[in-house]
Amino acid sequence: MHIPQAIKYEAANETVKKVYDDIKATRQTDYINNIWLYLANDPALLKRTWESVKEVMAPGGALDPLTKELVYLAVSISNNCEYCIASHSSAAASKGMTPEIFGELMSIVGMANETNRLVAGYRVPTDEIFAPQNK
Amino acid sequence: MHIPQAIKYEAANETVKKVYDDIKATRQTDYINNIWLYLANDPALLKRTWESVKEVMAPGGALDPLTKELVYLAVSISNNCEYCIASHSSAAASKGMTPEIFGELMSIVGMANETNRLVAGYRVPTDEIFAPQNK
Amino acid sequence: MHIPQAIKYEAANETVKKVYDDIKATRQTDYINNIWLYLANDPALLKRTWESVKEVMAPGGALDPLTKELVYLAVSISNNCEYCIASHSSAAASKGMTPEIFGELMSIVGMANETNRLVAGYRVPTDEIFAPQNK
Amino acid sequence: MHIPQAIKYEAANETVKKVYDDIKATRQTDYINNIWLYLANDPALLKRTWESVKEVMAPGGALDPLTKELVYLAVSISNNCEYCIASHSSAAASKGMTPEIFGELMSIVGMANETNRLVAGYRVPTDEIFAPQNK
Amino acid sequence: MHIPQAIKYEAANETVKKVYDDIKATRQTDYINNIWLYLANDPALLKRTWESVKEVMAPGGALDPLTKELVYLAVSISNNCEYCIASHSSAAASKGMTPEIFGELMSIVGMANETNRLVAGYRVPTDEIFAPQNK
Amino acid sequence: MHIPQAIKYEAANETVKKVYDDIKATRQTDYINNIWLYLANDPALLKRTWESVKEVMAPGGALDPLTKELVYLAVSISNNCEYCIASHSSAAASKGMTPEIFGELMSIVGMANETNRLVAGYRVPTDEIFAPQNK
Numbered sequence: 001m002h003i004p005q006a007i008k009y010e011a012a013n014e015t016v017k018k019v020y021d022d023i024k025a026t027r028q029t030d031y032i033n034n035i036w037l038y039l040a041n042d043p044a045l046l047k048r049t050w051e052s053v054k055e056v057m058a059p060g061g062a063l064d065p066l067t068k069e070l071v072y073l074a075v076s077i078s079n080n081c082e083y084c085i086a087s088h089s090s091a092a093a094s095k096g097m098t099p100e101i102f103g104e105l106m107s108i109v110g111m112a113n114e115t116n117r118l119v120a121g122y123r124v125p126t127d128e129i130f131a132p133q134n135k
Numbered sequence: 136m137h138i139p140q141a142i143k144y145e146a147a148n149e150t151v152k153k154v155y156d157d158i159k160a161t162r163q164t165d166y167i168n169n170i171w172l173y174l175a176n177d178p179a180l181l182k183r184t185w186e187s188v189k190e191v192m193a194p195g196g197a198l199d200p201l202t203k204e205l206v207y208l209a210v211s212i213s214n215n216c217e218y219c220i221a222s223h224s225s226a227a228a229s230k231g232m233t234p235e236i237f238g239e240l241m242s243i244v245g246m247a248n249e250t251n252r253l254v255a256g257y258r259v260p261t262d263e264i265f266a267p268q269n270k
Numbered sequence: 271m272h273i274p275q276a277i278k279y280e281a282a283n284e285t286v287k288k289v290y291d292d293i294k295a296t297r298q299t300d301y302i303n304n305i306w307l308y309l310a311n312d313p314a315l316l317k318r319t320w321e322s323v324k325e326v327m328a329p330g331g332a333l334d335p336l337t338k339e340l341v342y343l344a345v346s347i348s349n350n351c352e353y354c355i356a357s358h359s360s361a362a363a364s365k366g367m368t369p370e371i372f373g374e375l376m377s378i379v380g381m382a383n384e385t386n387r388l389v390a391g392y393r394v395p396t397d398e399i400f401a402p403q404n405k
Numbered sequence: 406m407h408i409p410q411a412i413k414y415e416a417a418n419e420t421v422k423k424v425y426d427d428i429k430a431t432r433q434t435d436y437i438n439n440i441w442l443y444l445a446n447d448p449a450l451l452k453r454t455w456e457s458v459k460e461v462m463a464p465g466g467a468l469d470p471l472t473k474e475l476v477y478l479a480v481s482i483s484n485n486c487e488y489c490i491a492s493h494s495s496a497a498a499s500k501g502m503t504p505e506i507f508g509e510l511m512s513i514v515g516m517a518n519e520t521n522r523l524v525a526g527y528r529v530p531t532d533e534i535f536a537p538q539n540k
Numbered sequence: 541m542h543i544p545q546a547i548k549y550e551a552a553n554e555t556v557k558k559v560y561d562d563i564k565a566t567r568q569t570d571y572i573n574n575i576w577l578y579l580a581n582d583p584a585l586l587k588r589t590w591e592s593v594k595e596v597m598a599p600g601g602a603l604d605p606l607t608k609e610l611v612y613l614a615v616s617i618s619n620n621c622e623y624c625i626a627s628h629s630s631a632a633a634s635k636g637m638t639p640e641i642f643g644e645l646m647s648i649v650g651m652a653n654e655t656n657r658l659v660a661g662y663r664v665p666t667d668e669i670f671a672p673q674n675k
Numbered sequence: 676m677h678i679p680q681a682i683k684y685e686a687a688n689e690t691v692k693k694v695y696d697d698i699k700a701t702r703q704t705d706y707i708n709n710i711w712l713y714l715a716n717d718p719a720l721l722k723r724t725w726e727s728v729k730e731v732m733a734p735g736g737a738l739d740p741l742t743k744e745l746v747y748l749a750v751s752i753s754n755n756c757e758y759c760i761a762s763h764s765s766a767a768a769s770k771g772m773t774p775e776i777f778g779e780l781m782s783i784v785g786m787a788n789e790t791n792r793l794v795a796g797y798r799v800p801t802d803e804i805f806a807p808q809n810k
Binding site for chain 1: 138139166168169170173174176180184187188191192196197198202203205206207209210211213214216217218219221222224225233235236238239240242243244246247248249250251253254255257258259260261262264265266
Binding site: 273349375378 | 408409436438439440443444446450454457458461462466467468472473475476477479480481483484486487488489491492494495503505506508509510512513514516517518519520521523524525527528529530531532534535536
């Protein structure tokens with residue numbers, strides 16, 4: 001039966017080891033969390049995902065690191081992804097998320113999920129002022 | 136047949152008119168966008184929704200107005216709500232969202248939706264360090 | 271290129287014609303709405319779907335016809351299915367849905383979508399009193 | 406690390422205590438279920454959510470209490486919210502939901518989720534008779 | 541309180557027993573997995589669901605058994621259905637899914653969930669060449 | 676107001692032009708469909724997305740090109756992404772998808788969306804035989 005297992009460093013092939021090493025170096029920690037240990041079952045998927053996450057979440061862009069984590073967390077909550085909620089709550093907290101910020105984030109996530117459906121149910125047409133010109 | 140219609144100011148009852156007036160005063164504009172004109176079909180729903188949105192999106196909290204709009208927009212994109220994407224893209228832009236910021240937002244929204252499913256498919260268990268103590 | 275087209279009665283095979291006839295007889299109308307004309311591209315899928323819908327939505331069960339339509343509509347709104355919202359709003363109205371009922375339905379659909387996410391984000395554990403005994 | 410915890414009555418501030426008292430009085434029970442204990446981490450969110458739920462689910466509207474719970478439950482099942490399924494199954498049962506009613510509810514929720522996707526995949530255009538006049 | 545329980549063979553009525561017998565005969569096993577034991581709480585729902593699954597997943601169609609399971613699994617992962625991911629991972633493995641196939645499947649499921657949102661956020665209009673002629 | 680526009684080849688920067696050229700070369704066509712023209716608003720996002728899609732959908736893996744397109748299409752239908760349904764229906768057809776295959780695909784997508792919710796509503800526990808050993 002196919003049940004994915006975590007791939008430990010010692011059991012990993014060269015591609016996986018390189019990614020693990022890069023995660024450790026980039027995050028300056030020896031701890032690699034479970035998502036990477038499981039994606040390692042497909043080394044190409046692991047490599048591609050890590051490189052994309054690393055690029056997208058890298059500091060120095062137009063959004064600061066805390067805002068990036070809040071957006072990641074908001075989507076994960078909306079999708080009900082238990083693992084991602086746990087890991088990105090932790091990441092956001094380490095980048096400065098306070099209980100006040102989390103409460104406001106939750107308020108908006110809840111509100112958006114509510115109004116998204118109100119709009120659908122009442123079949124609200126998009127205002128001219130919001131519509132793309134080429135439509 | 137039940138097809139919701141926009142409720143114009145002139146045709147609105149007192150509860151609805153008061154909300155319309157408050158929207159105009161709060162946003163300092165004469166334009167009321169369609170969501171409110173349609174929710175007005177149920178005055179209690181209109182009132183409750185507007186008051187919640189007003190409170191949640193009010194300036195002066197722990198999150199700045201642009202970040203609030205970005206979170207609202209991120210959830211709306213993840214839920215594929217065309218109306219909300221259009222209206223909150225506009226709101227975010229008016230609060231300082233540049234194409235660079237939007238590009239980074241989209242990158243995170245896309246990435247989160249991807250990794251949320253990778254975690255589900257590989258059945259990744261939550262790391263001890265992320266789990267609530269009372270579980 | 272594969273673009274589904276409606277299958278008109280005249281162009282339909284025997285399996286499809288029988289379903290069309292049964293839809294007309296069951297609903298006592300000559301009008302067949304688009305979903306059936308498109309599912310007819312796969313006669314087995316059309317037949318299975320129609321027979322299931324007919325059985326599930328039949329009068330005489332524990333739920334009255336209006337309540338059944340309201341549940342169907344609530345799910346379709348939550349899923350943002352434009353076609354289903356339009357067709358089941360119409361069906362619900364024909365079975366007695368008033369604007370007041372629709373407003374209350376929307377209030378609950380909005381609220382449920384909000385609290386579903388609040389629970390996810392705050393990682394609320396299920397109360398002992400709600401949990402299955404065999405867990 | 407940010408891991409939300411339940412806020413007990415004794416540890417709550419005045420806003421939260423007032424809400425807890427109102428929940429007990431409204432529901433005529435001393436038991437407060439976990440969602441409220443966790444939302445209490447953000448008193449404004451707790452207060453707003455409780456007041457909305459109280460208003461929306463109050464008896465005396467166009468929909469009877471059981472139908473309201475069934476709609477809440479249907480959306481929560483469609484969204485796969487384990488906590489909300491557990492708590493609203495319990496609430497619905499206390500308002501008269503029998504296994505027969507639950508079975509019919511599940512049949513419709515399953516069917517709606519199926520046909521919502523059939524319509525999307527076959528790209529079924531909305532029938533003229535279902536379309537808003539102002540479109 | 542309403543908490544569904546598994547219906548054992550001995551406690552089942554005639555409709556349910558017949559379905560259980562057909563599951564065993566069709567799958568050539570004595571083991572009936574939990575979904576059927578729980579759907580048995582509503583015999584009509586159990587019968588309809590089993591007959592549909594049996595017909596849809598039967599060998600001999602245009603798609604081979606492994607591809608069918610992969611599609612079932614892809615949707616279940618996208619919907620974050622833990623039970624369905626577990627059971628259909630097992631079924632797919634028994635029909636030939638290797639870790640390589642699963643890795644490619646996951647790559648596509650992740651990618652589709654990402655690009656689905658990129659398209660929504662950037663409000664990409666459908667190319668003429670992809671649009672139905674009757675639109 | 677922020678409304679994304681398509682970036683034509685002539686108006687594109689060097690990063691974007693290179694991606695456009697690679698799309699044309701890889702797909703052996705002069706036509707670039709809209710998703711790429713819109714993602715070009717963020718050159719880094721365009722490049723990363725294209726390279727991932729190119730790698731994931733490349734021929735020569737464990738899954739054949741048609742099966743890959745069917746999985747992509749199944750997820751897009753489940754997510755109700757109109758653009759992606761249109762473009763991947765076209766791509767699948769060009770790789771051999773017949774109406775029969777599409778009908779079976781739709782049957783499974785519909786069925787999976789139904790049973791995913793049945794399992795959630797009946798709170799079906801995962802069978803021991805399907806559960807990960809390390810849980």
